[in-house]
Amino acid sequence: MERNVGGLDRIVRGVLxxxxxxxxxxxYRDDNPGRAAIAAVAGVGLLQNATxxxxxxxxLLGIDTTTDDD
Structure with missing residues (x-):
């Protein structure tokens, strides 16, 4: 897989x-398992993208936010 996430995009994905x-x-602590599952899946997905x-x-959309100066 070729890198296509970098710079500010990567930082924003990590923070979110x-x-x-x-x-x-x-x-989950407030006993709302549906919301907990959705937020967990989205959060782990964004962290995986950032990592x-x-x-x-x-x-799929042909977007590349990396820079050529690595």
Whole structure:
């Protein structure tokens, strides 16, 4: 897989991913398992994108947010 996530896009995905995992934990604690599951899946997905620098959605749409100066 070729990298297609970088720079500010990667930072935003990481921050939103962490935030969604916290939302999932709070929803689970408040006995709302549906909201917890949705937030957890979305958060883990964003964290996976930020960690691997690859997003399938970006790939399908032809979007590349990496820079050539690595």
């Amino acid at each position: 991913g962490i935030w969604l995992v916290v939302v999932a934990a709070a929803a 691997t620098c690859f997003c399938g959605g970006n790939y």
